[in-house]
Every structure is written in structure tokens, then in C-alpha cells.
Amino acid sequence: MEKGLATKLTYAGGNEVLKKHAANVSQPKVAPIYMTSVFSFDDVPSLDAVYDGTANGYVYSRMANPGLDCLADIMAQAEGCEAAIPFASGMAAIITSIISYVGKGDHILASPVLYGAVYDYLKNEAPRFGIEVDFADFTNYDIEKHIKPNTKVLYTETITNPLMEVMDIKKIADSAHRHGAKLIIDNTFATPAVCRPMELGADIVAYSSTKYLGGHSDITGGIVCASAADIAHIQRFATLYGAMPSPFDAWLLTRSLRTLELRMRAHCENAQKVAEYFEKHPKIEKVHYPGLKASPFNALAEKQFYEGRCGGMLSANITGGEKGASGFIKHCESVKFVPSLAGFSTSVSYPAKTSHRAYSPQEREKLGIPMGQLRFSIGLERIEDVIEEFERALGKI
Numbered sequence: 001m002e003k004g005l006a007t008k009l010t011y012a013g014g015n016e017v018l019k020k021h022a023a024n025v026s027q028p029k030v031a032p033i034y035m036t037s038v039f040s041f042d043d044v045p046s047l048d049a050v051y052d053g054t055a056n057g058y059v060y061s062r063m064a065n066p067g068l069d070c071l072a073d074i075m076a077q078a079e080g081c082e083a084a085i086p087f088a089s090g091m092a093a094i095i096t097s098i099i100s101y102v103g104k105g106d107h108i109l110a111s112p113v114l115y116g117a118v119y120d121y122l123k124n125e126a127p128r129f130g131i132e133v134d135f136a137d138f139t140n141y142d143i144e145k146h147i148k149p150n151t152k153v154l155y156t157e158t159i160t161n162p163l164m165e166v167m168d169i170k171k172i173a174d175s176a177h178r179h180g181a182k183l184i185i186d187n188t189f190a191t192p193a194v195c196r197p198m199e200l201g202a203d204i205v206a207y208s209s210t211k212y213l214g215g216h217s218d219i220t221g222g223i224v225c226a227s228a229a230d231i232a233h234i235q236r237f238a239t240l241y242g243a244m245p246s247p248f249d250a251w252l253l254t255r256s257l258r259t260l261e262l263r264m265r266a267h268c269e270n271a272q273k274v275a276e277y278f279e280k281h282p283k284i285e286k287v288h289y290p291g292l293k294a295s296p297f298n299a300l301a302e303k304q305f306y307e308g309r310c311g312g313m314l315s316a317n318i319t320g321g322e323k324g325a326s327g328f329i330k331h332c333e334s335v336k337f338v339p340s341l342a343g344f345s346t347s348v349s350y351p352a353k354t355s356h357r358a359y360s361p362q363e364r365e366k367l368g369i370p371m372g373q374l375r376f377s378i379g380l381e382r383i384e385d386v387i388e389e390f391e392r393a394l395g396k397i
């Protein structure tokens, strides 16, 4: 009997076609999107072999998917480490890494100037699970007095948000290792084109790939890089909690990473020019950018970062507090006001109103995040055009 239309539509283009392609002598030039949630097997022994690790193969996309593996491979090579795992967001990457190494009764030591949601998690969520968290100034190198016998994780960012402080990664890693703790570091602002923290001793490097790794403001994602042993450990939690990206987002990110080096070079050069322009402007009270000779972090940046690159992010305190900052934003024309960063075009954000809303006004003032402070994500434009726009906006406030 001829098969019914419903049956034809169900079976056609399946295994037979896919196998013919897989056995072909030609291969796609770039990795295709394996938009499949699950993989099929010819028989039970083939499935057993994959589970037992005696044969290569995929089972279920929450556990592994060829497109995600392709992305992980590029990232591990960029970072110069053994392995990596992609996640659905930066928060998923960071929180899964942290909880892979702590349980009830353990202690985390973190720096107080962190991405707002990570600070919120450490301050308000982790303690709900019996995890102790202390915050200490990691730029003040005497952090060892805050490390306890139950400290399992030290957590910080390579370049902090929004003050662009640069951490001395080697010193912090040495302190962690003397006490048997892991150093987990968020390298989102730097990327491997500026800094590779594992070369300086960090154990685990986490990214929001929503930012520079993606670079086009169109992907939400995260990635964790580490040794093969650490990635195998974290993989268990990643699979259990299930925060994997879709094969489509992994594919988009793979494409973005091909140009990471070129984009970062341009972001860094442009940011340096804007920082130097702001530094001389009478309506700017203070500029936070490690590439400036006046920055207290300039020497450390020169030592730790590649080719003097200091990233594409900077902050500037505008005269007139909230009125000055809001006026500046209102008078920008092409530069968009967005509560994120690292896109191809320059954008401005307002830490006190967005990323650092969870902090009290007193906490913000103490940290050095006043109401007049704006944070800039410098893009890939011809920078003179952006500076001209800033000049007009500053002239109007």
C-alpha cells in the first residue's frame, strides 16, 4: 500500500538523506546549525557505546550538540585553554560555574563592584542555600585576611563595571590557591583579545557572550572556559540545570567570533581616543579608563593586557549630577541610550539607573558611582564622528 501523505511528510528527508550527506566526500565549509533536540541510533549497542564513551556521538541537545561543540572549540582556542561550555546567558554561565563549586556551609569571597545581577545573586540568593558570602575590595591586595577555611571560591571581574578597575589576576589567583580555593573571573569586558586570565592563574573564566563575543546586540548567551577537568565538573551542573543556548544562537555566536580580534582592536583604539578627549573636557569631572596615563590601573593594564589594549568601555562623570547626565543623554543623536554594552555602535548607559539600581544610594556613593556618572560602550564608527556628537551634546548642557 502506498504510504499516506501524513506518513510521507513525517519520514521523508530523515535518516536516509542525512546519512547520505554524512558519508559524502564533500563537507560544508562552515559548521551548519544542528537544529535538533535529539539524535537517533540504529540499534541498542550503538546507543550503549555513546553512553559508555567508546564511540563518538550525540544523544540529546541539552547534554551536547555539534554546533555547541564547535562554538566551545573556537572559544577554548581563543582563550588558550583545554575546554569550554556555552550557556543560554552570561548569568547562566556565571551562576552555574559558582554553584558547581559551593554547597551549604561553604564560603565565597567576592569583590563588591560587580555586574549588578551577580551582586544581587551573591548578596541575596546564595545565602538562601546556606552559602556564606563576603565582599572585600580586591584592588586592595590584602584579601587573604578575608579567606576562611571554608572558602571555596574567589569571584571578581577582570575590568570592573562601571569603574573600569583592573584586577591583579595573578596576585588574586595565588591568594586563592594558597587556600585551596578556585578563582572564577568574569572576563566579559576584556575578552580574550585583551586578556586571557587563565594564563595569569585564574581557574575558570566566564563570559556574557551577549556582549563583545556576540558584538552585534542580537544574541543572549554565555560561555565558560577552564581546564578539561573543571569543564567536565561544570558540565554535570550545566546538564542538570539545563541552561544551554539554542543551536541557532550558538551558530550566530560562532559566526561573530570569527571577527572578535578585529572588532576588539577597533573598540579599544576608539575608546582610547574618546577617553583622551573626555579627559581634557571642562564639563567632565572624571574619566575611568585604564588606558589613560592618569589611571591608577594603567601600569597593571600594560602588564596584563595584550598590546596595551584596554577594552571598549569607559565611564565619565559629567558636571551637574543627574541633571547633567540626563541632559547629555537627551542631546545625543545617533549614540543610543541602552542599558547594555558592546554592540557595533557606540551607546551610553546610566549605571545608577540601570545596572546598579540594586545598590542603595549610600552604597553607590561609597563605591564611586555618583548620579552624574555615565558609562560608554565605544563602537566601531569613525571615532571623530562620535566625538563631534559628544562635543555638541556637552555644549548643550
Ligand SMILES: *Cc1c(COP(=O)(O)O)cnc(C)c1O
Binding pocket: 089, 090, 091, 092, 115, 118, 157, 161, 186, 188, 189, 207, 208, 209, 210, 211, 220, 221, 222
Ligand atoms: C551582561 C553581563 C553579565 C550578564 O550577562 P547576561 O548575558 O545578561 O546574562 C555578566 N557580567 C558582565 C560583566 C556583564 O556585562
